[in-house]
Amino acid sequence: MSSKFDVIVVGAGPAGLAAAYKLASAGFKVLVLERGREPGSKQVYGGRIYAYWLDKYLPEFRKDAPTDRWVRKERVSLMTDESVTTIEFEVVKPEKTSFVTSLYSFTSWLGKLAASAGAKIVTEVVVDELLRDEKGRFIGVRSGQDKVYADYIIDAEGVNRLLLERAGIVPRLKPELVAVGAKEVLKFDNRKIMEDRLGLSEDEGLAWAFAGWPTEYLPGGGFLYTYRDSVALGVVVYLTAWRQLVTPVYDLAERLRTHPYIARLVAGASLQEYSAHLTPVAGISMAPPRFSYDGLLIAGDAAGFLMHAGVLIRGVDFAVASGVLAAEAIKEAGRPDALSRYDDKLKSSFIIRDLAAFRNADKVLSGQFAFNDLPKLVNALMRNYFTIEDRPPTIASALKTTLGESNVSLTKVLINMMYALAYL
Amino acid sequence: MKFVVLTKAAVPLSSAIRIDPKTGTLIREGVPLSVNQWDRDAVEFALKLRDKYGGEVIAISMAPPSGIPALESLIGMGVDRAILATDRAFAGADTWATSFVLAKTIEKYVPDYTLVIAGEETIDSTTAHVGAQVASHLNIPYVYYVYDAEIHGNKVRVRRFLEDEGVDEFYEMDLPALISVAKGTQMPREISLLRKINARDRIMQATNKELGLDPECVGLKGSPTFVAGQTGATFPPRKRKIFAGDPRESVKALVEELKKEGLL
Numbered sequence: 001m002s003s004k005f006d007v008i009v010v011g012a013g014p015a016g017l018a019a020a021y022k023l024a025s026a027g028f029k030v031l032v033l034e035r036g037r038e039p040g041s042k043q044v045y046g047g048r049i050y051a052y053w054l055d056k057y058l059p060e061f062r063k064d065a066p067t068d069r070w071v072r073k074e075r076v077s078l079m080t081d082e083s084v085t086t087i088e089f090e091v092v093k094p095e096k097t098s099f100v101t102s103l104y105s106f107t108s109w110l111g112k113l114a115a116s117a118g119a120k121i122v123t124e125v126v127v128d129e130l131l132r133d134e135k136g137r138f139i140g141v142r143s144g145q146d147k148v149y150a151d152y153i154i155d156a157e158g159v160n161r162l163l164l165e166r167a168g169i170v171p172r173l174k175p176e177l178v179a180v181g182a183k184e185v186l187k188f189d190n191r192k193i194m195e196d197r198l199g200l201s202e203d204e205g206l207a208w209a210f211a212g213w214p215t216e217y218l219p220g221g222g223f224l225y226t227y228r229d230s231v232a233l234g235v236v237v238y239l240t241a242w243r244q245l246v247t248p249v250y251d252l253a254e255r256l257r258t259h260p261y262i263a264r265l266v267a268g269a270s271l272q273e274y275s276a277h278l279t280p281v282a283g284i285s286m287a288p289p290r291f292s293y294d295g296l297l298i299a300g301d302a303a304g305f306l307m308h309a310g311v312l313i314r315g316v317d318f319a320v321a322s323g324v325l326a327a328e329a330i331k332e333a334g335r336p337d338a339l340s341r342y343d344d345k346l347k348s349s350f351i352i353r354d355l356a357a358f359r360n361a362d363k364v365l366s367g368q369f370a371f372n373d374l375p376k377l378v379n380a381l382m383r384n385y386f387t388i389e390d391r392p393p394t395i396a397s398a399l400k401t402t403l404g405e406s407n408v409s410l411t412k413v414l415i416n417m418m419y420a421l422a423y424l
Numbered sequence: 425m426k427f428v429v430l431t432k433a434a435v436p437l438s439s440a441i442r443i444d445p446k447t448g449t450l451i452r453e454g455v456p457l458s459v460n461q462w463d464r465d466a467v468e469f470a471l472k473l474r475d476k477y478g479g480e481v482i483a484i485s486m487a488p489p490s491g492i493p494a495l496e497s498l499i500g501m502g503v504d505r506a507i508l509a510t511d512r513a514f515a516g517a518d519t520w521a522t523s524f525v526l527a528k529t530i531e532k533y534v535p536d537y538t539l540v541i542a543g544e545e546t547i548d549s550t551t552a553h554v555g556a557q558v559a560s561h562l563n564i565p566y567v568y569y570v571y572d573a574e575i576h577g578n579k580v581r582v583r584r585f586l587e588d589e590g591v592d593e594f595y596e597m598d599l600p601a602l603i604s605v606a607k608g609t610q611m612p613r614e615i616s617l618l619r620k621i622n623a624r625d626r627i628m629q630a631t632n633k634e635l636g637l638d639p640e641c642v643g644l645k646g647s648p649t650f651v652a653g654q655t656g657a658t659f660p661p662r663k664r665k666i667f668a669g670d671p672r673e674s675v676k677a678l679v680e681e682l683k684k685e686g687l688l
Binding site: 031033037038120122123124125143144145146148205 | 497616618621
């Protein structure tokens with residue numbers, strides 16, 4: 001038994017579905033294969049989607065995509081067990097530049113868009129292998145005993161890219177390339193309570209990043225995003241660091257929830273979901289040697305298209321844009337052996353430019369300064385400055401006392417500041 | 425031969441279960457549904473009979489349209505076609521009204537059926553009523569908890585094992601008949617991608633316009649069962665106490681705490 005399509009997309013996530021939508025709209029016979037029960041059911045992210053590139057690549061989202069709350073407030077907190085220092089940025093007039101929504105609802109919306117354009121989405125299917133012909137060209141996929149063929153394959157299988165590994169395109173994932181995230185969704189019976197506690201008006205969103213205590217001062221961070229009537233609260237830890245954790249990864253989200261500072265913010269909210277997933281952290285360093293092969297294009301997390309720069313974390317806009325570019329490349333190529341234009345398109349797009357700009361971000365983000373020294377120093381400094389004792393009440397004196405109490409030199413602080421400026 | 429499998433798109437997750445406060449019945453709309461897992465045994469059983477004796481396997485279900493993916497996955501297993509009886513009028517049905525609709529759907533669309541096969545029970549209601557009631561509506565003999573069957577002419581010989589008695593029983597019935605398949609006795613086959621791709625084309629939907637059943641006999645109205653009252657299991661607030669440290673010590677502390685609460 002066999003079956004033939006123009007395009008097979010592996011993975012019904014933002015990348016795969018954006019490609020499927022564009023191709024189906026252009027009249028291609030598209031098959032999307034998804035392992036989960038429905039599009040989006042196996043996906044996890046923190047919580048935010050940036051709108052700028054979506055406006056360019058998928059402007060349809062403005063019409064009716066679910067956007068729970070547009071972000072008005074950005075917070076970055078350095079956290080220890082006994083204090084928290086926060087920088088907050090808030091625009092006076094609300095803007096629509098990024099929004100918080102559940103990835104499941106967004107993907108579900110995109111799935112309906114793709115399906116209504118004519119793409120065939122089949123769920124609960126595990127693809128076992130990318131099929132090649134005797135010349136090495138990609139010609140289809142195998143699932144169990146079944147083979148399905150197509151002129152073009154788009155691999156949007158996500159971060160854990162087993163198919164690309166099996167095809168020999170990428171080596172097994174190295175711990176340095178990924179982090180593991182675990183998150184809880186905590187629902188408020190009355191969303192007004194959530195808004196009041198977080199200082200939000202109706203429909204306004206908050207994006208909040210934490211460094212230090214949530215990861216036991218190891219590389220990674222905590223986050224809190226506001227959905228309509230719930231918050232996503234979670235922790236991401238670099239895979240290279242997880243062995244050093246005292247708390248098991250799966251307990252980190254709960255541990256953050258029980259920190260006295262967070263506990264009062266989410267008191268009374270009930271646990272709605274619990275999820276965990278790998279996430280790329282090394283961006284372009286995780287990229288396969290090429291993004292296009294004869295008959296095959298690679299998009300989304302599978303290609304390493306996720307920008308992790310500490311506080312700035314962008315995945316969905318990269319995924320959608322790469323899916324759209326893959327669709328354009330297929331439309332323009334006209335034949336499976338002319339897909340290298342996809343690589344060109346990526347290189348001249350923001351995707352490769354932005355990822356390349358953060359090529360060295362993990363030099364700063366995988367060291368101990370940002371997650372251990374900095375949160376501890378800043379909190380100690382604040383405490384020393386704001387506490388009146390028998391010493392000169394100046395910033396210089398507080399800084400001197402703080403550095404004296406720690407084993408971090410001023411030189412180290414300055415060097416790391418320069419790294420941050422250079423790489424982030 | 426025509427093997428009809430009764431199947432339910434069940435509410436699979438306890439967290440997805442919501443009860444309609446007015447009627448006390450399970451809310452199925454807007455809830456993710458999937459094949460009642462014991463029905464997979466019934467489907468496998470039917471497919472084996474079809475593979476041995478020829479004919480076709482037809483799955484029949486009553487559900488809102490959200491039950492379609494469940495039928496698609498059965499077609500992926502090898503079911504030849506499926507009929508979904510779906511109508512707002514059918515909502516809130518108890519097992520009696522459900523089996524009435526199922527029986528009438530069989531009579532209308534598969535009048536020449538050979539054997540009706542049901543799963544042992546559902547995972548979200550666990551009544552095991554529907555098989556027997558469908559057989560009663562159709563006025564055919566039935567045997568429950570079957571694990572093997574052979575067809576000889578117009579008779580079926582079935583075997584079942586009774587755990588408590590430790591007895592293996594044989595029955596012979598005239599066809600058509602109904603059996604329910606003991607759960608866990610079959611090895612449900614894998615779902616084929618190629619079959620799933622075009623599964624939708626093999627599903628027929630029948631509303632009450634086509635079935636023409638008396639509105640008094642279906643749905644909540646046709647259900648003699650009513651929920652007289654219910655006591656919700658209340659969830660006491662969790663204390664979120666963590667007993668960390670040396671496992672021996674923390675278990676001791678936990679036991680002490682439970683004793684103090686009067687739980688041990």
